[in-house]
Amino acid sequence: MPPTIPGFTYHRVPVADGVSLNAAVSGSGSPVVLLHGFPQTHLMWRHVAADLAADHTVICPDLRGYGASDKPADTDGSGDGYAKRTMADDIVTLAHALGHDRFALVGHDRGALVAFRAGLDHPDTVTHLACLDVLPTLDMWDVLHGVTAAVGFHLYLMAQPPGLPEELIAAAPDAFFGHFLDLWTNDPRAIPADVRTAYLDACRAAVPSIVADYRASAGVDLAHDQADRGAGNQLRMPVAVLQQDWGAALGFDAAALWRxxxxxxxxxxxTCGHFMAEEAPADVAKALRDLLAR
Structure with a gap:
């Protein structure tokens, strides 16, 4: 059995036709939903979730296509079933099923893109929004250029039509997903062996759905962001963004893009690595508490 978050109760909640999400829940008080990133599961929140559960209801789901949640097939190769709009709707439905009409939403990496989309699509539902170590899809593609784009090689690989990306990744899944666990952390101790094994096991079983999630960001997700930018839509709730200093490394003003x-x-x-909720959980928890107090 994969590790779980101690003290949390696990639920399996239907959110769409044929799709149920695995979610860990604990605590009481105003609700906070925590969405994981790649190549992880809800376990990445184990430290922060335990901290916040002292005075909040904390909900940690596995996203559609990840972990122990359902992984519907991307039957037409469009990625539409893994559009961040669809995945955001999953989270709103999940929270409502658990009794919460309004909630704060926090996302890391891929989960932050889902959270961003939920904030735009459901402004009366999302009370506060935090995004960790990501740029909105439209801005992400804009800032990647030249040799600096090599840092995002996986974005381009998984944007390709169905077939080749899945075959290549499935041929050496532990090497592929393990590469990011190694490269993106400044402190390997932050992801102990049992958690690393759980991440790799989960990814190994989810190659097609993970690729579909990324493929959507080169298509339907980008189109949704472009439509919102053209319409002047913005996030109406208080927003906190924590990220590595990508701007200094790649030559852009991240704060201005987010603003x-x-x-x-x-x-x-x-100053920590990409997996900040595991490398610096006290700092992340404090930042989230500061946001929730606004």
Missing amino acids: AWAPDLRHSTV
Whole structure:
């Protein structure tokens, strides 16, 4: 059995036709939903979730296509079934099923893209929004250029039509997913052996759905962001963004990119690696508490 978050109760909640999400829940008080990133599961929140559960109801799902949640097939190769709009709708339905009409939403990496989309599509439902170590899809594609784009090689690989990406990744899944676990952390101790094994096991079983999630970001997700930008839509709730200093490394102003979407923004950079909820959980928990107090 994969590890679980101690003290949390696990639920399996239907959110769409043929799709149920695995979710860990604990605590009481105003609800906070925590969405994991790639190549992880809800377990990435184990430290932060335990902290917040002291005075909040904390919900940690596995996203559609990841972990122990259902993984519907991307039957037409469009990625539409893994559009962030669809995945955001999953999370709203999940929270409602658990009794919460309004909630704060926090996402890391891929989960942050789902959270971002939920904030735009469901502004009366999402009370506060935090996005960790990501740029909105439209801005992400804009800033990647030249040799610096090599840092995002996996984005281009998984954007390809169905077939080749899945075959290549499935041929050496532990090497592929393990590469990011190794490269993106500044402190390998932050992901102990049992958790690393759980991440790799989960990814190995989810190659097609993970690829479909990324493929959507080169298609339908980008189109949704472009439509919102054209319409002048913005995030109306208080927003916090924590990320590594990508701007200094790649030559752009990350805070300015985020502020175009989020007028009520607090943007800060971190010195830890990408997996900040595991490498610096106390700092992340404090930042989230500061956001929730706004």
